Amino acid sequence: MTKFMRRAQETGKELAYEAARMALDSCGLRIEDIESVTMGSAPDAFDGVHMKGEYLIDGAGAWRKPYMRNYVGGGTGVFAPIHGWQHVASGLFDTCLVVCEEKMSSCRPHPQAAFLTIFDNFTERPLGPNLVWIFALEMHRYMHVHKIPKEKIAAVSVKNKKNAMDHPCAQLAQKITVEDVLNSEVLVWPVQRLDISPTSDGAAAVVLASEDVARKITDSPVWIDGVGWNLDTAYWTNRDLYYPQYVENAAKMAYQMAGIKNPRQEIDFAEPYDPFDYKELHHMEGLMLCKKGEAPDLVWEGVTQRDGKLPVCPSGGLLGVGNPIAAAGLMKICELFWQLRREAGKRQIPGDPKTAVAQAWGDLMQVGTVVVMRA
Amino acid sequence: MSIKIKEYAGTPLREEDLKQGKVLSIGYWPKAKYNWSAGVAIGRYLAELKNARIVGRQCDKCGRTVVPPRMFCEWCFRPNDRWVILKDSGVVNTYSISHIAADATRIKKPLIPTVIQIDGTTDAGILHLVGETDPKKVKFGMKVQAVWKRPEERTGAITDIRYFRPIER
Amino acid sequence: MKHVKGKMPVNFLYTAGVAGERFLREIKENAKILGVRCRKCDMVHVPPKIYCERCFERLGEWTELASEGQIETFTMCYFDADGNRLAEPEILAVIRLEGANEGIIHRVRKIRDQQVHVGMEVKAVFREKKDRVGSVLDIAYFEPFAR
Numbered sequence: 298m299t300k301f302m303r304r305a306q307e308t309g310k311e312l313a314y315e316a317a318r319m320a321l322d323s324c325g326l327r328i329e330d331i332e333s334v335t336m337g338s339a340p341d342a343f344d345g346v347h348m349k350g351e352y353l354i355d356g357a358g359a360w361r362k363p364y365m366r367n368y369v370g371g372g373t374g375v376f377a378p379i380h381g382w383q384h385v386a387s388g389l390f391d392t393c394l395v396v397c398e399e400k401m402s403s404c405r406p407h408p409q410a411a412f413l414t415i416f417d418n419f420t421e422r423p424l425g426p427n428l429v430w431i432f433a434l435e436m437h438r439y440m441h442v443h444k445i446p447k448e449k450i451a452a453v454s455v456k457n458k459k460n461a462m463d464h465p466c467a468q469l470a471q472k473i474t475v476e477d478v479l480n481s482e483v484l485v486w487p488v489q490r491l492d493i494s495p496t497s498d499g500a501a502a503v504v505l506a507s508e509d510v511a512r513k514i515t516d517s518p519v520w521i522d523g524v525g526w527n528l529d530t531a532y533w534t535n536r537d538l539y540y541p542q543y544v545e546n547a548a549k550m551a552y553q554m555a556g557i558k559n560p561r562q563e564i565d566f567a568e569p570y571d572p573f574d575y576k577e578l579h580h581m582e583g584l585m586l587c588k589k590g591e592a593p594d595l596v597w598e599g600v601t602q603r604d605g606k607l608p609v610c611p612s613g614g615l616l617g618v619g620n621p622i623a624a625a626g627l628m629k630i631c632e633l634f635w636q637l638r639r640e641a642g643k644r645q646i647p648g649d650p651k652t653a654v655a656q657a658w659g660d661l662m663q664v665g666t667v668v669v670m671r672a
Numbered sequence: 673m674s675i676k677i678k679e680y681a682g683t684p685l686r687e688e689d690l691k692q693g694k695v696l697s698i699g700y701w702p703k704a705k706y707n708w709s710a711g712v713a714i715g716r717y718l719a720e721l722k723n724a725r726i727v728g729r730q731c732d733k734c735g736r737t738v739v740p741p742r743m744f745c746e747w748c749f750r751p752n753d754r755w756v757i758l759k760d761s762g763v764v765n766t767y768s769i770s771h772i773a774a775d776a777t778r779i780k781k782p783l784i785p786t787v788i789q790i791d792g793t794t795d796a797g798i799l800h801l802v803g804e805t806d807p808k809k810v811k812f813g814m815k816v817q818a819v820w821k822r823p824e825e826r827t828g829a830i831t832d833i834r835y836f837r838p839i840e841r
Numbered sequence: 842m843k844h845v846k847g848k849m850p851v852n853f854l855y856t857a858g859v860a861g862e863r864f865l866r867e868i869k870e871n872a873k874i875l876g877v878r879c880r881k882c883d884m885v886h887v888p889p890k891i892y893c894e895r896c897f898e899r900l901g902e903w904t905e906l907a908s909e910g911q912i913e914t915f916t917m918c919y920f921d922a923d924g925n926r927l928a929e930p931e932i933l934a935v936i937r938l939e940g941a942n943e944g945i946i947h948r949v950r951k952i953r954d955q956q957v958h959v960g961m962e963v964k965a966v967f968r969e970k971k972d973r974v975g976s977v978l979d980i981a982y983f984e985p986f987a988r
Contacts, residue, residue: 300682306695307683308858314892315681318899323676328897345700345853355894402685403853407776410851418708418845419718420740421799423831425774430785430799433768438787441766441812466680485785486769486807499682530746534787534797535738538766683859696857696865696975702849710843718843775850828843 298501298631300466301619304402305498309344310356313398316500316624317358320394324504324514331504332390334359336366337377337397339622339659342411345403357396357502371572371659372526373397374501374626375666379524381505382668391507398500399621408496415661429493433485435538435662436575440487442539443590445578447487449597451478453574454491456602457610461617463643466628468619469495478574494572494614499621501628519637522652523557523669525550533661544583544656544665551654552585555669560585564669565650566607566636568629570658571614580656581609583665608646611636626657630668637672713741716755722828724820726758726790726798737793760818761839762788765797769807782807788816788836803835815839857975860891863903869975872967876941878902884942908965909986910938915949915957932957936983950982962986 299305299315307315313336321328336357341349350366357364367373367380374397381395401408409428416422439445452475461470473491481491511518527546529536536542548560557563569580578592586607587595595601601609612618612632615625633653635641656667689695710718713729717740720727730737731745731752738745738752745752767786773779784807787797802810803819816836826832857865860877867875877889881896885904893900915934921927932952935944949963964986973979 298680300680300684302682302684304685304687304690304856305682306685306856306859306862307681308856308861311858311860311891312682314897318892318897319677319681321897342849342851345851345855355890356892358897360894403855405852405854409776410774411849413774414847414849417714417740418847419710419714419843420830422847423829424785424799424801425783426785426799427770427772427774427776429772430768430770433770434766434785434787437768438766438812466682483769484772486771486782488768532738532740532742532746534740534799535795537795538787685856690854690856693975696862697854698857698976699852699854701852705846705848708845708847710845715843 298466298624298628299499301468301497301499301621301624303468303495303497305400309346309349309353309398309400312400312498312500313353313356313396316398316502317356317394317396320502320504321358326392326504326514328358331358331362331392331394333363333384333393335377335380335384335393335395336364337368337373337380337395337623337627338366339368339370339373339399340411343399343401343404343408343622353398358394363390369660369664369666371570371622372626372657372664372666373623373659374628375630375655375657375668376526377623377627378503378505378521378630378668379526379666382521382524385505385507391510393505394502395505395627396500396502397623397627399624400498401496401621402498427485429485429488431533431662432573433488436573437487438538439575439579443593445593447479448475449593450575450578451475451492452596453571453577454478454616456596457571457577457614457616459617460603460611460644461613464613464618466499467613467617468497470613470617488573492574494616494620497619497621499619499624501624501631503627503630503634517638517672519634520671521668522671523551523553523555523667525554525667527665528660529663531661531663533663538662540589541579541583541658541665543663544580544658544667545585547665547667548584548654548656551667551669555671557652557669560654561587564652564654566611566646566653567609568612568614568632568653568655569609570626570656571610571616572620574616576658577610577614580658584654584656584667603644603646611641611644611646622659626655626666629655629657633670637670713743717741718828721830721832722826724760724826724832726760726818728756728758728790728793730754730756736795738795739790739793739798758793759791762790762816762836764802764810764812764814764816765789766812767802767810784810786836800830800833801835802837804837809838860889864889865975868977868979869973872970874906874908874938874965875903876906878904885940887938887941887943887945904940906941907939909962910936910941912949912957912959912961912963913937913944914959934963934983936963947977947980948982949984951984955985962988
């Protein structure tokens, strides 16, 4: 992966190249060994390039290769490896290079303006909405149903930004306190500035290979044992926002494939999607890593720290490393890879983690994408 | 494998680098404009708003009445069955207090975006604003009532409802 | 049936990128066109990139190209970007500069009484240094060129 930053000089193609090249170099494969490429990238409107999938082909190593683009908003970063997995698991290809890229800094005055058409032009946009409204409404409902004090949610932001200090690509690594979060500027209550991840430029890439090929490349491959994805209705005001049912559905699909019956016991660590601090908790519950409403207590009690019983977002997550939409989710897959191979350096979780789950989320708060990986 | 990675790529820029031309860049102002069509269901919804009525659609198979209305039930994946005139009151399902405008600049008087569950429906909420109240007084489950524009001011838009205000007991 | 008009209120600012920065600066400062060589594929790419899309190797061998070349293909354009008829048709061509394996697209002007044709020799006409900003339009146009 590349560093994640607010604005990069590199073009989207160059970012994709850096990540793809690094992925190939790290496993010693040449571009000729790659049989197919899948690319995940969120709306063309961010980079400002029409048909962004095609634009990125040469940087993604897909020149004259079978190539597909995939996109489910923020869920893309975990959706892309699922798409790549399909390429290999179907037997059609032995290898697939999965690349995700985003260059949000091209969008002015702020990438948020490109999101405005996510609101219905008739029933919502005339009210003058701002994207943060929908997250604030979801966060508030979650807090209300489970009576969660803001402090417990703020603890997630503190944990992740601190974890990110050990990530070489991090954009917003810093030591902050719960008070800092509670004192930060209120944008749309209950969302405050330090609850949110930044907009970013960046890219990430992973190489997927079939069993035979993988064993030739390395003695310790990491296996994708379960995949799941699920979408809920776009009529978001017709759902009870306190619980991400679509994440649970996606997780069930992935756990069944991976033979996991008791996620809380069998999963050693998790990288749920954390564009906002409350989302990490919301998703932990959707991933059935704890009971509904229990996640805030787990973070407050330190259970989800790197040295806790269930480390969550040891990478530093989106809150600490950055949020170049599609690349952010794939960064979590990279983290699972490095942790399971015990190559995460200063971020390494103690013990012998064997099973982990990564999850991403997005669109109009409606998609859950889940991948289970095992050493 | 990752031991082979020595450095991570990426050249950070500051806004001044671009503004001062230290790094070359080029701008583009898309001239694309859009003409969005309301469709059958929303077309009727808006026409009824002009008459100071909120309407929904009911599906016989699952029994749901939904608003904003659509001509098909996405749960049962079949066309739904009838228009229903709903009350213009409801209950606060979730709310927030916004200090920023659509372009992320700060606004003086905060807005209260709310999902209001319309009376007579089970899952049907609509996005609107709560008004005529101090944001601190808004509560989950609070009963609210639509405040409509005067008939001559209504155009057939969601803003024909100015906002919802709390109903005092 | 009701319609609503609107737009997405965004504009864009694109960086030239690592390769693009060097390419355009050289045009601006020195009126020179650079390409980059890929030894593995035995090709010179222009506009230059930091990687070769064919063999995926990182490229770093920059080389100066001639400002002359041959037309590979061309077209006569009678309308502008908004669909209005042009007073004089504009000739656009893909030009293979000497020393490069790839073409660049640009305008061809001042053809006078010659016939534009594939294979025609043309050369770049640069603006004066004070007018150059670091853009491909720092080359005002290509014109026919007799050796």
